[in-house]
Amino acid sequence: LALDSALRRAVEQDELYVVYQPKVDANGRPFGFEALVRWDSAEFGSVSPVRFIPLAEENGLIGQVTWFVLREACHQAAAWRAAGNPKLRVAVNISPSLFREKDLAALVMSVLEEAGLPPENLELEITEGMLMGDVQRALAVLDELKAMGVYIAVDDFGTGYSSLAYLKRFPIDILKVDRSFVIECDCGNEGLAITRAVVSLAHSLNLRVVAEGVEKQTQLAVLNALGCQEFQGYLFAKPMPAAALEAYLANPTIAG
Ligand code: G
Ligand code: G
Ligand code: MN
């Protein structure tokens, strides 16, 4: 497959890079960034991770791709610390096959050590499906990561089928309300009901909750009213290259 071999080369030829999207508090101030991989292929132009991440999972390149993103992200976060932002956290998406097959904790530990980054400056985003597949294994992996001091967020929350009983057993810190619900939360229908349910579930389990994909002031107003105080979305900032971060951090736009 042409795309397949192009991706193989991409990893070696520096065609991958990482962009960073701010996560902000109720005052619009950034407390962290999500690292998102991008691929500008010489052959195929810019290819979305929606296409190449599943491909990388199938062809065994996901380990290399994630290792690349982790390294970039951890070196960035170490640079933020050195520049006087000791608390900024970087979040990296972990895909299912990596979580299942590889020694994730050892990989994470080696990258943290290489970057000189304290574990509390790193967050890993996993999905509900990864928790509910092989529960015993997920518990073991997450306990190991948590013992290191890394933060764990459940991405796209509400789209899967989490057993609430299990959710409580996992060492999770954060739930991210999926964008599909946030988009509808100001329309008074199902999106609002699910967003409200996720926010109250998070609060009752003593978890933090981040609304993702916030695009409009009307959505932000509803989220505020529901007690959600952490946000990510185009209303605040789009993902940006590392080179733009310094200027952003010096002057983040404060949402009204
Ligand atoms: O950034 P964008 O909206 O194009 O991302 C699309 C999808 O790709 C999202 O689901 C996002 O989580 C996923 N994605 C982006 N970067 C990474 C990455 O580094 N690793 C994994 N596993 N998924 C990623
Ligand atoms: O699956 P995951 O939650 O990791 O996907 C995150 C992706 O969502 C990012 O790649 C980013 O490009 C995208 N995203 C972030 N904020 C917004 C937003 O406000 N609107 C839309 N349409 N996409 C967003
Ligand atoms: Mn994510």
Ligand code: NA
């Ligand atoms: Na998501």
